Structure formats: structure tokens, C-alpha cells
Amino acid sequence: MADATPAVEICGLVKDFKTSFRRQMLRAVAGVSIRIEPGEVYGLIGPNGSGKSTTMKALLGLVAPTAGTCAIFGQDSLRVDSRREVGFLPENPYFYKHLSGAETLRFYGRLCGMRGPVLADRVSELLALVDLESARDRRLGGYSKGMLQRIGLAQALVQDPRLLILDEPTAGVDPIGSRQIRDLIFKLRERGITVFLCSHLLEQVQEVCDHVGIIFQGKMVKEGRLEDLIAIEDQTEIVLRDASPELVAQITALVANSPEAALVRTGKPRTTLERLFLRETLRDDP
């Protein structure tokens, strides 16, 4: 019962910006095409200045394409109605500092046409989802960076969109906060919400996304399913726990007997610094 309409369809997007020199135009995006099916988590990665943010903004109608089209669930991005289905979290957002968490969500909810008990319920639901209920009446001026990102995520979800666009969702957030955001994205994926995010924190993209596109100097240089892209095709990994040295020797011998396969390496796999950090810090939480 998948929707035939893709969640996002960008065809041949070209965007030129005028620089201070009259003649020269800066081509920020040079013919990018992206197709995201509903329910996918798509990551757009690339170095700074590669055109990620511009592509997202074109999708949201914040900039008008020089050439090409962008569509969200079939509706052209330049139309206001296309944004009914979209929630957007910009990079490093500052929300209105004088509002509290709940007031912020109420504000955005009312902008989308929600009001009354429907809105109130939704606000509570979202605050629970992003784990900010304890801070619901605190002014945003007193929120930490991680909390701001979470409230930003809640704001993006306020009208229950089918597509979520996240620009650098974990930039500047500590590992605990990052982990929370990633868990949220997983939860949203389970609900069937399409997520389109861009980041240059590659490890995090690797954990969350199932589709990836690499953009460089305004062009897509690689695109596809994550598993397909990063699998080192000719290598296989087996990780054992509590394996005796005899078992390891047996497996090594098996490989040695196989005609094509060759043993690349054995040894102790490394944990990541992030896991170590989380293990140490979360253990101290009451």
C-alpha cells in the first residue's frame, strides 16, 4: 500500500546566485536530481558549501530554482500548500527566546491552523515525544543546545507532517543529545514518516539513514542505498563473543582451506569513543 507519489522529487535542480561581481554567477547547485520514496530516511552528505542547504531550501520554496523542479508529494515547492506535509528544522535555529517550550509549539501549531484541545493535546504529545516535558514552561532562552534541537524537532512535527527535513540536526549537540535525536528519528521512521536530512557528521548519517546521496560542488557524485554503498563488497565480517582461541584457530583454518577467500585480519574489534562516552556518562544518570 505504498504511495505511488514519491515524498520528494527533485528534477535537474539548478540554482545560481549573484555574487558581488556583476557578470559572475555562482552556481550553487548544478543539476541535482533526488527521488525519495515515502518511509525512507535519506541522508544528503557533502562538504561545506557543496549545495546541501540550497537544495533543501529550494525544496521548501525558500529559494526559487533557476532551472528544474522540486515537488513534495507531488505538489510543486513554490506553492504554499506543498508545505502542509513538511516539517523543517533549520541549521542552528534560534527560536523566539521569550516564549516557553509549550508556547513555541502552540505558536507553530496555530500557524498551521490547529487550535483548541486538538492543539493542546498535540503539544503535550510532542513534548513527551522529545522528552522535554520537564522544561515545557521554561523560556527557550534557558534551553541548552540539545534541548533547542529537540524543541525544533517538535516544532517541525507539530502539524503531523509526512515528510521531515532536517538540516544538520546534530550539529553542535553533545553525544547524549545526539543519541536522543537519532533515537527520535528511528521512532519516526517506525511511524512511517519520511526523513530527509543533511549532515557532515558521517558516522551519524551512517547509523540512521537507509539511503544516501553525496553531493560535491553542486553535483550528485554518488547515490543509493547505504548498505549497498558502504559495503566493502568483497569483504565479510564476523564478530564473535566469548570465542575460545581454539574456535578462532578452527575458523582461520577453514578460511585458509577455501580457494577464493583470504583472511584479512583477526583481533579485538574496537569500540567507538562514542560508545565508551555513553557507557560512562549514562551510567552516572540516576
Added chain:
Amino acid sequence: MKRWRRPLIVFLAALLAGAVRMPFEAALTGELRAEGLLPGHLPIGTLDKIGQTGAVVALGGLRTLVATFFNLRAFTFFTECRWDDVADTYDVIVELAPQTIYYWEAGAAHQAYNASSYYLNDSDLPPLRREAAWRAAVQKGRAFLERGIRNNPGNPKLNAYLGYLLTDGKKSRAFRDADATYLAAAEAYKIAAESPEALPFFRRFQLYALARVASREAEALALARQLYQASSNRTPTLQCVYFALEVHANPSLIDPVSFALSIFGPPEKAYVTLSNYWLRGGERLPVHGVARALKSLETKLAIPADKSVFVRHPVQEGEDE
């Protein structure tokens, strides 16, 4: 040049919108001016005098506020007896707030009363110059008041004040042609009396002014008769003026004493009223038959000669008819 297209379109649209709204604005401006709600343009000279900040405030919308400041300044000049500065300042004030009657009254009063008195009594001028300066100040006050009336035609307060100034006995020698002056006073009081906010005494004062003009006694009598109809008008002065005018009109037919009694009532009252009137001889009010009536009343009431009113004010030549 695509980037300039939109602002250019806006500019052209603004021109068009301006052309559309011009006739409405012009019509509204005309209507507002006619209703006295919109002041005229400030002449350039005034802008100079106000100075830059003042000009900005005045043009920016609050001339009355600037006028308030200048009023304070005028008051300071007044306390320092700098009469030219007072006059100049009031010129500016009335340009800014021409419809505030108070400023016209104050400006005129400062010249006609305060400045004139100063020149006459307190200044260091030699005697001949004093009289000339006094006269100039009084005339300046009159001119200012007349200008105020031109700006606020029909205003009862200003017109009444002009009438008051022109009939003020102490100021009469400042104005050359006495008859013309009293006629102007009568006219001013008449205009004042015609206003819906007129006070009752305006008509009476119109009469008194008119009665002082030698050639207009018939007109004055008609007015006196009209006023005499209403008992609220029968003030002592009116009664005396009416008496004198009637006697003048019918010199042989009316016995002054009995006529006086018919107007004033008991002989004592008649005597007192007419005596007071007689003592106001310097005001040039008509006194036809008053002396005769007084003499008869003195005989009738057996008033001793040393207490006669004629001791204080003897009959002058031509006064006794």
C-alpha cells in the same frame, strides 16, 4: 537587470497610486481649509524665526506645541520689558496658532496696555518721544487685534476687545479721528453681538459707541429704543443714554424732568443715576438735557449748592441744552 524590475514596478505603481489619490486629497484639503481645520502654509519668514528644530516640529505636525514654547519666551520678554521682542514673538505665535484667541488678546494687550504704559511712565525717553511711543504702541495693539479679527472673522471675544480698546477713554487720544474710531468700535461690538456666543452687554456697548458719534444720533436712538424694550437691558448707563438721545431728538416736546422720572422712577434715584452719568463727562457720552434735568432735580430735592454735582463737574460750553 531583473533584480531592479520589482522595485521599479513598485515605484511606477506608487506614481499611479499617487495620481489616483491626488484628486481626493486635494478635495479633502479644500474642504478642511474651508472648515478652518487646516492651517495655511507657513510663510518662509516664520520658518526662519522658529529656527530649525522648531521648524521641524512645526512642519512635522505640532505647531501649537511650538506656539506654547514661544508663549513662554514672550512672557520672559514681557517681564524684561523688551517690547519689540514681545511683538515679534507674538507675530510668530499667531502664525503658528492663528485660531487661538488667547494669543491675539495677549499680544494686543501687551502692546496697547503694557508697552504703552511703560513708554509713557517708565522709560528713559524724553517727554516728546514718550507720547509718540505711547501712541505708536497703542496703535500697534489695535492693528494686531484687527489682524486677529481678519484671521478669525466674527469672533465675539476679539471684536468685543477691539470695541473696548477703541472706546477706552484713556486711549482715545492715540487715535486721530474720534468719530471714525467710535464708529469702528460700534461696528466691532455689532459683529460681536451677532455671534451666537455673544454676551448681552455687547449690544449695549455698540449703542454707547454709536451714541458718541455726532452724526449718528438718529441711528443710535433707534437702537436705544429697541434695547429699552427689554427690562434686562435697562442698566443705568443705558437709561441715561436713552434719555439723552430722546431729549436730543425731541428738544421742545419733552419736559426733561418728567421724562427722567418716567425712566428712572423716584426723584432721588433719578438724581443719583444722572449725577453719576454726568460725572462721566470725559467719555463723550451724549448729555443732552442732563444738566437741565439735574438742575431741576436739585431744586426739587432741595440739595444744597455746595453739594451740587456741578461743583465737581461744572457745565462746559455747549453742554447744556
Added chain:
Amino acid sequence: MSPTPVSPARSNRGSHCGRISVIATHAFTQLVRMKVFYFLAVFAVIVIGSNFFDLPQHVGPEAAGTNVLNSIKSWSIGTMSLFSVVFAIVATALLLPKDVEDRTLYTILAKPVPRIDYLAGKLLGVLLLVFVSLALMDVLMTVVLQIRTSMILSGQMEMAHSRGWPAAEIASLRADILRQGPNASLQGAVWAVFLRASIMASLALLISTFSTSTLFTSITSFLIYFIGYFQADARDIFLESGTAGTGWVARTVSLFVSLVLPDFHLFNVIDAVIQGQAMPLIRLWELTGIGLFYAVFYVLASWFIFAEKEF
């Protein structure tokens, strides 16, 4: 993956008025929290201080005291004028750049909010604040004026009675004093002050759509405000002096200026009302109509430019 049912959150489309009022109330609270209302304390001091600009009388007893009423009115309305124009310009000038800088604009435009709703909402928020401030100042002025008028009235009535003035004169004196006190036309003058501020706010909105700096927007708006006044006077002075050949260029320029810029000269009715003239209601309607014309035109022009703006 089961199809997501249409949640109640998504089914309501919202309306222009709803969105505009959300943005407007939000802009209002944002501005209020900038502690703008502290200015009202200053205003209160000015109004009450203007009570003391009382000169000793040297005209006649009948003029006694009404001049201070004039003083109270011109001080109060002068301050209201100044405040409302300054505030209208500065508040509008900072709202848009602030949103762009803080990137909160993206979050708003990423919702289904048409750009005209955004502009209209911000403008209305500013106008709401100006209106509330003017209303509070108006109340204060009227109260002070009423108190002072009563004091003068009782003093004058006492004087008139003690001197035995006839009834007609006393009634005339009373009517004269009351005419200088608070009345409906004075409220009309305050409304005219509000109209003028509204025009300036919408003009500032237009300028802020193509300028990125609050300072530039504010300064340009103030300049236009003053030119708008000068141009009516200067143009007529210029035309009256009537230099034929050499004036051609200047005359064309001033013609353009008078077409494009608002004619604030009409709002000088405020002066006449302070001096005691009555303003008929129909004139107030006409002024309101003209103010509305300007405001709507500038908002539409702002939208025209803002619609293609990229962020």
C-alpha cells in the same frame, strides 16, 4: 508499513485571518517584552508636568486658566505624535531583519504560511502596540485634562458669581471653558495621530523588504516622513515664487515626490483641533479612508517585493 490515517492535526487547513492574528499577537508580545511600555511612565511625567505651564494672567479674568488646557493638549498630543511615529518606524524596521538573522523566518515560511500573511501579521502586531499605547496615553491625557478643566471651571464660576455676573455671561464663560477641555474632536485628533503612525509603519515595512539593515530602514523612513511634510509646503512656496524656465527640472522632481510620497499635510488638522475647532465625523472617515489606502498599497507593494525574496 500501514498507511497513516489523516490525523486531526492535519485536517484543519487554517485561514488567512487565523494565521495573521497568530503572527500579529506574537509580534505584539515580542515588542511588549522589549519593555516598550516603560515609555508610558515618561509620558505620564510629561503630561502631568505640562500642567504647570501656567502663566499669570494679564489679559482678562475670562481668559484665566484656559491657556494651560491648551498647553496640556499640545504637550500630550505632541508627545503622542513623536512616540507613535518613532515607534511605528523602528519596531517595523527591526522585526523582519531580526527574524531573518535568527533564522526563525525559515521555520515560519516552512509552514504553510503565505508570505502576505506573514507581512500583514507583523504590521498588525506593530499597529496593535501603537494603538494600545496611544489609547493609554489618551486616557491619561483626558483624565488630567478633565481634572484641570473642572478646577478651572469651579474657580471661574466662583469668580463670576462673586462678581455678580448675569446668567448669560456665566453660561457663555462655562461653555468657553468646556470647549477647551476634553471632547470628541480631541479623540478624533488622537485617531489622526494613529493613522499617521500606521502609514509610516506600512512604509517602513515596504522599505524593510528590500533593505537588510534596521538602521537604514529607520533612517530612510524618517527622511521620507519629513520630506512628506516639507514637500507640501516647499512645493507651494516654490510654485508661488514662479520662476518659469529654470524651475522645470525641480518642478518635475517635486511633482514626482508629491505623487509618490504620502501627503502628511492633511494630518495638520490636529493643530486646529487642539485650538478648539470641532472636527466633523465625516472628515475623520475620509482621513481614515486615505490612511487605509496608503497602508494597503504599501503592504501589497511589500508583498510584491517580499514574494520573490530568497533566504
